[in-house]
Structure formats: structure tokens, C-alpha cells
Amino acid sequence: MNYPLHPRRWRAFVNVTLVAGVVGLGAISLPAAGEPEPLWAYGFLTPPAPGDKAAPQAPPSRALRPNEDAGEQTKLRQVAGSKASYSRVDVRDGGHVIDWFPEDHPLMTPIIANGPAAMGLLARGCASCHLPTGKGRPENAPVTGLPLAYFIRQIEDFRSGARQSADPRKPNTVTMAVLAKAMTDEEVRLAAEYFGAMPWTPWTRVIETDLVPKTRISGNLFLPIEKERTEPIAGRIIEVPEDEEQAEGLRNPRSGFIAYVPVGSVKRGENLVTTGGISVVDGKVVLGKTIACMTCHGPDLKGLADIPGIAGRSPSYLVRQLYDMQQGARKGPSAPLMQPVVANLNGDDLVAIAAYVTSLVPPIGGDHGSGAGRH
Numbered sequence: 001m002n003y004p005l006h007p008r009r010w011r012a013f014v015n016v017t018l019v020a021g022v023v024g025l026g027a028i029s030l031p032a033a034g035e036p037e038p039l040w041a042y043g044f045l046t047p048p049a050p051g052d053k054a055a056p057q058a059p060p061s062r063a064l065r066p067n068e069d070a071g072e073q074t075k076l077r078q079v080a081g082s083k084a085s086y087s088r089v090d091v092r093d094g095g096h097v098i099d100w101f102p103e104d105h106p107l108m109t110p111i112i113a114n115g116p117a118a119m120g121l122l123a124r125g126c127a128s129c130h131l132p133t134g135k136g137r138p139e140n141a142p143v144t145g146l147p148l149a150y151f152i153r154q155i156e157d158f159r160s161g162a163r164q165s166a167d168p169r170k171p172n173t174v175t176m177a178v179l180a181k182a183m184t185d186e187e188v189r190l191a192a193e194y195f196g197a198m199p200w201t202p203w204t205r206v207i208e209t210d211l212v213p214k215t216r217i218s219g220n221l222f223l224p225i226e227k228e229r230t231e232p233i234a235g236r237i238i239e240v241p242e243d244e245e246q247a248e249g250l251r252n253p254r255s256g257f258i259a260y261v262p263v264g265s266v267k268r269g270e271n272l273v274t275t276g277g278i279s280v281v282d283g284k285v286v287l288g289k290t291i292a293c294m295t296c297h298g299p300d301l302k303g304l305a306d307i308p309g310i311a312g313r314s315p316s317y318l319v320r321q322l323y324d325m326q327q328g329a330r331k332g333p334s335a336p337l338m339q340p341v342v343a344n345l346n347g348d349d350l351v352a353i354a355a356y357v358t359s360l361v362p363p364i365g366g367d368h369g370s371g372a373g374r375h
């Protein structure tokens with residue numbers, strides 16, 4: 001697989017900041033706007049070209065595709081621990097979302113299973129991308145356990161255009177905005193209450209490594225093409241399903257993800273997240289380049305008031321959001337609070353922060369959590 005080598009040029013800037021801190025000048029603002037896109041977080045291999053736009057996603061359809069075998073596609077399948085059976089056609093029918101484990105979540109209402117009523121046959125249920133448990137996948141978003149006010153504000157931001165993807169090619173963020181515009185306020189409230197009622201539980205296993213499996217990208221999601229780890233991680237995070245057939249082939253919402261992260265990134269991230277990156281150089285305290293996340297996201301990063309929980313969530317998602325905010329693609333009414341947090345962070349910092357935040361496993365609790373979470 002080809003990928004651009006991770007840039008090293010930030011080292012120089014970081015050293016300048018440290019020196020300035022030591023002599024008492026405080027933090028210097030780094031030119032964040034020039035930071036290259038973390039392509040892996042968006043599920044692309046090459047940067048967008050000027051004028052690139054997302055190809056609209058095809059509406060959900062039960063029709064067989066030209067090269068498909070009818071027997072294979074309509075054969076009923078099972079997953080361990082479920083009494084249900086579904087075919088591949090059922091699995092991909094985003095207008096009627098399948099439900100392997102009704103006991104893992106509240107009763108799915110029409111907005112969750114079928115999508116905004118106003119869209120008719122073009123509608124997709126929220127659970128088709130975010131899963132009935134709301135745990136989501138690296139290429140969309142984890143929506144379980146979000147504060148009501150935060151959830152509703154995001155839908156409003158998608159509607160107004162204040163929330164977009166910094167990568168103009170990302171198709172599903174565009175679909176998300178279309179759905180936000182089609183939803184009634186009542187549907188938004190019902191969706192926010194449904195997902196907000198479930199506590200976040202473990203979903204992504206973090207593994208520090210120098211080598212990752214070779215992967216291919218399908219729908220902005222990385223899928224391993226072999227078991228052995230032979231490809232240099234090269235400063236990226238590579239997030240893949242624990243089991244491709246379960247997660248991708250059958251959309252089993254108990255089958256989670258593995259995030260391969262660079263060796264040492266969790267520890268480095270811990271310092272940035274818990275102190276803002278304060279260090280001691282030659283006996284002097286040097287100011288950090290960001291603000292301790294607990295200040296606003298709560299002591300366990302599980303959220304506070306209308307600020308969302310981030311602990312344990314997909315690192316690809318987290319890095320996309322931080323980069324989107326840095327680039328001004330996410331600029332809703334509450335986004336300015338995050339500006340001083342992201343302004344001075346470089347690509348390596350985003351990787352380290354996400355590696356640590358994802359590695360925080362929130363305690364499992366509540367009556368209707370999504371059970372084991374991963375297999």
C-alpha cells in the first residue's frame with residue numbers, strides 16, 4: 001500500500017516552543033492551518049485535489065447488484081448469541097435496519113430503524129450507520145451516551161452547514177447533513193433520547209505497535225488483507241474490525257474494532273491530555289501546547305453538562321473532529337471553546353491524544369448497555 005510518509009518538520013517548531021517557554025515567553029501559536037490532513041483518519045490514501053467533492057451515496061436498495069449471486073445474497077445467516085437470522089440483502093437495507101440483539105438497546109423507533117419520514121424510500125435509519133447500539137464505526141461517529149443538548153446542537157450544525165468534513169470527498173458526512181435537514185425537531189429529540197439513554201462501553205482495543213497488517217480501504221474503512229503485521233505504522237493510527245465478516249459482512253453490533261497506534265503514543269498522549277503538555281526542562285516548568293481535556297470533558301472524559309464524552313471512542317473519529325475544528329470545518333456555536341485546545345497541535349500530537357483517549361475504558365454500567373461490546 002502506498003501512503004505519504006509522516007512529516008517530521010514539526011519537530012523544529014516544537015523545539016522552538018520549548019525554548020521560548022524556558023526563557024519565559026510562553027506558548028507560541030503554531031501555524032495549524034498548514035498542517036497536512038491526517039488522511040488515515042478520513043479513510044483516504046491521497047490528499048484531495050482542488051475542486052474535489054463527495055460522490056453522493058446511493059440510496060438504500062434491496063436490489064441485487066449485477067455481479068451478485070442471488071442464492072448467496074438471500075441466504076439467511078446467524079451470529080453467535082442471537083435468535084435472529086438475516087440475509088446480506090437485509091444487512092445492507094439501510095431503510096429497515098436489522099436488529100441482532102434487541103436486548104442490547106431501547107426499542108428502535110421509526111427514526112432509528114427507518115430514518116426521517118419526510119425522505120420516504122430515500123431514508124436511512126440512524127442505526128444503519130451508527131448501529132442500533134450507537135457505538136458507530138471508525139468512518140462515521142459514536143453517538144451512544146451523548147448529552148441531549150450536545151446531540152441536538154450537532155444536528156443543527158449539520159443543518160446550517162456549520163459542521164462539515166475538512167475532507168470534501170467524505171461521502172457519509174454529506175449524507176449525514178442531508179438526513180439532519182430532513183429530520184423534524186421531534187425526530188431529532190427522539191433520536192437524541194434513544195442514543196443518550198445508553199452508557200458508553202468498551203468498543204475499541206488499542207494496541208501499540210511498529211507494524212500493522214496490510215490493509216485495503218472500503219467505504220473509508222480500513223480492512224486488513226492479511227493477518228501478519230508487516231507494514232510500518234509510520235506515525236498513523238490504523239483502525240480495523242476485530243472480525244471483518246462479523247462487523248462488515250453481518251453488521252454484528254457486538255463485534256468491535258482494533259486501533260493500532262504507534263509505540264509510545266499512549267504515554268505521550270497522557271501528558272497532553274492530563275496536563276496540556278506541561279513539562280519540566282532544566283528545573284523549570286514549561287507551558288504546554290494545549291489545555292487539559294478534563295477541564296471541560298469531565299474528570300473521566302465521560303462528558304460534562306453539554307460537553308460530550310470522548311473516552312474510549314474511535315481514534316479515527318476523534319482525530320477527524322480535532323482536525324476539522326483546527327481547519328474551521330466544524331465551527332458551530334460551541335466550537336470556539338475547542339479553538340485554543342487544537343490551535344497548536346501537530347499531526348503527532350493528534351495521534352498521541354487519540355491513542356490515549358481511546359485507551360481509557362469507561363467502567364461498564366447501566367441496565368441496558370451493549371453487553372460485552374467486543375468479541
Ligand code: HEC
Nearest residue numbers: 124125126129140141151154165172173175176179191320
Ligand atoms: C450514511 C451514514 C449515516 C447515517 C444513516 C446517519 N449518520 Fe449520523 N453521522 C454520520 C457521519 C459520517 C457523521 C460525522 C462523522 C465525521 O464527519 O467525522 C455523523 C455524525 C452524527 C452526529 C454527531 C456525533 C458527535 O459526537 O458529534 C450525530 C448526533 C448524528 N450523526 C446523528 C444521527 C441521527 C439522529 C441519524 C438518523 C436520522 C444519523 N445520524 C444517521 C453518518 C450517518
Ligand code: HEC
Nearest residue numbers: 290291292293295296307308318321332334335337338341
Ligand atoms: C474549554 C473547554 C474544553 C477543553 C479544555 C477541551 N474541550 Fe473538547 N470540546 C469542548 C466543547 C464545548 C465541545 C463541543 C463543541 C460543539 O458543540 O461543537 C468539545 C468537543 C470535542 C470533541 C468532539 C466530540 C464529538 O463527539 O464530536 C473532541 C474530539 C474533543 N472535544 C476533544 C478534546 C480534547 C482531546 C481535549 C484536550 C486536549 C479537549 N477536547 C479539551 C470543550 C473543551
